[in-house]
Amino acid sequence: MFDERSPIYQQIADQIKADIVSGVLQEDEQVMSTNQYAAFYRINPATAAKGFQLLTEEGILYKKRGIGMFVSVDARQTLVQARKDRFFEEVVDRMVEEARQIGVPIADILNHIESRKEGKGQ
Template sequence: MFDDRSPIYRQIADRIKTEVLTEALKEDERVMSTNEYAAYYRINPATVAKAFQQLVDEGVLYKKRGIGMFVSPQAREVLRDRHRERFFTDVVDPMIDEALAIGVPLADVVRRIEGRDAR
């Protein structure tokens, strides 16, 4: 379920973000409580609480006092925007730098991408 590559709270937060992005969790939908999540995955409730707090801080979840945590309106769009920006920063920009370094005209890169899109 959880791996050793990153802290469990971060893995929980990432899993919930993925569920929001894939619409397994929809906006204003209630998510499992801290205790429900902890019992289901057999982990410390404090770990879950830390993940939930991170998601609240990022605007992915919001709390209704006495009721629970819910997916924020626009959470999916906010997450998609962040992923798009990270895609350009982590993938496209280095690709452009490499193309320029080896003398590939950007027009050739664009043509190649458009050719893939036509398939």
């Protein structure tokens, strides 16, 4: 499951976020404990705890004292909005800038997108 692209704790946080966005984890649902997570993936419990702490700081998970960690009520909505924002910044804004530099009218881009939406050109 883990690779060398980023720290394991970040990959843990990213996987939990993906599970929330995809609906595998629902709001107010309890997630595995750090010890369970560490045992399941055979990693150091401190590494798992660091990933969970990151999610807690971001408001994605919350802790019920003595019970465990749970998915925050607005976690999915927050994550989806962040992904949309990142998509527009990293993909759309860069595409528009590139189009501007090479002289592609925005109307041509919109027409191309519409043709893809309708299944043409695939």
